Amino acid sequence: LAGRIAIVGSGPAGLAVADTLNSIGYDTVVYESAPMPGGILMYGIPDFKLEKWVVSRRIELMKSRGVVFETGIRVGEDLSFRYLNTRFDAVCLACGAREPRDIKIPGRELANIYFAMDYLTGHNTSPAAESGGDYHVISARDKNVLVIGGGDTGSDCLGTALREGAKSVNQIEILPLPPADRASYTPWPAWPVMLRKTHAHKEGGKLLWGVMAKEFQGEMGAVNSVRCAEVVWKRDSMGRPISPSEKPGSEFILEADLVLLAMGFTGAGSKELFLAEDLELDQRGSVLADSEGRTKKVGIFAAGDMARGQSLVVKAIADGRRCAFAVDSFLKGRMKGFDRNC
Numbered sequence: 001l002a003g004r005i006a007i008v009g010s011g012p013a014g015l016a017v018a019d020t021l022n023s024i025g026y027d028t029v030v031y032e033s034a035p036m037p038g039g040i041l042m043y044g045i046p047d048f049k050l051e052k053w054v055v056s057r058r059i060e061l062m063k064s065r066g067v068v069f070e071t072g073i074r075v076g077e078d079l080s081f082r083y084l085n086t087r088f089d090a091v092c093l094a095c096g097a098r099e100p101r102d103i104k105i106p107g108r109e110l111a112n113i114y115f116a117m118d119y120l121t122g123h124n125t126s127p128a129a130e131s132g133g134d135y136h137v138i139s140a141r142d143k144n145v146l147v148i149g150g151g152d153t154g155s156d157c158l159g160t161a162l163r164e165g166a167k168s169v170n171q172i173e174i175l176p177l178p179p180a181d182r183a184s185y186t187p188w189p190a191w192p193v194m195l196r197k198t199h200a201h202k203e204g205g206k207l208l209w210g211v212m213a214k215e216f217q218g219e220m221g222a223v224n225s226v227r228c229a230e231v232v233w234k235r236d237s238m239g240r241p242i243s244p245s246e247k248p249g250s251e252f253i254l255e256a257d258l259v260l261l262a263m264g265f266t267g268a269g270s271k272e273l274f275l276a277e278d279l280e281l282d283q284r285g286s287v288l289a290d291s292e293g294r295t296k297k298v299g300i301f302a303a304g305d306m307a308r309g310q311s312l313v314v315k316a317i318a319d320g321r322r323c324a325f326a327v328d329s330f331l332k333g334r335m336k337g338f339d340r341n342c
Helices: 014-026 052-064 081-087 115-120 124-130 154-163 199-203 271-276 313-331
Strands: 004-008 027-032 068-071 090-093 114-115 145-150 168-173 204-209 210-219 221-233 241-246 252-255 258-261 266-269 301-303
Touching: 004 014, 014 027, 014 052, 014 114, 052 068, 052 266, 068 124, 081 090, 090 168, 114 115, 115 154, 115 210, 115 258, 145 154, 154 168, 154 199, 154 258, 168 210, 168 252, 221 258
Parallel strands: 004 027, 004 090, 027 068, 090 301, 114 258, 145 168, 145 258, 168 204
Antiparallel strands: 210 221, 221 241, 221 252
């Protein structure tokens, strides 16, 4: 087939787009800002959950089939959108949701408070280090670690800190403790709200539900503890938690000389760049695209978390494949433009 497609980002969505289009017969070039392709699969998910040789093997298979990977290149800085638009028949953006959610409480300026991905990336760069990667490794060894956020990223931080030899690891989550069995407000076929323990939690550490951080405390400019409080949730008629409030008299102190913020992500990042290219953003800061990845700019597509918002790897892969078929239809002249109702 005649047609060249540029994919910006080599995480699960970008790899899925490239692999699918390559299998159809298109020439695909994947641009990645990091030293090695793989995105969150390589740099974010710890090795104890996803061994890096698995990712590397898939990438090598893709290379052998003709997919080209250009690493260490930041589109918008090293290469312009104009360059991509003039040299490729379509462009797919698959840069993920990279803007971390911050916390605005007293003491946030203290040292040794980091975003979770900064911590995880430093511990997932052994392949990147061999390729010239330059990452700051944040150490949890012999430290009292507090992880704020109870999702998968927070669990990855907990497991990594335990393996480093942290003195203690606590994890707090503002949401209430889920029920042991499927909650009545999530009947089948909805995804069941129920208590699940990850492998990391089975190994150690402590997860505190219904707890919020109120203040970072420290001395000599560095954090040494966090003032927390228990949270009471108001529920709707179906039992779903809808609004939190602090439980009076419930404050307590957690020792912490390393704090990791794992409260999710709010958007794609580089908002100024996307707006300059006439790409519309939604309220979350994600690139506005329909369900098949078409943006309002003809020939520009978006896939995975960059369009969906923070989600699961499997959904990013599915989005990438769906977007690839949309690109194929576009290049064959069978597809209309952006459809807000699609």
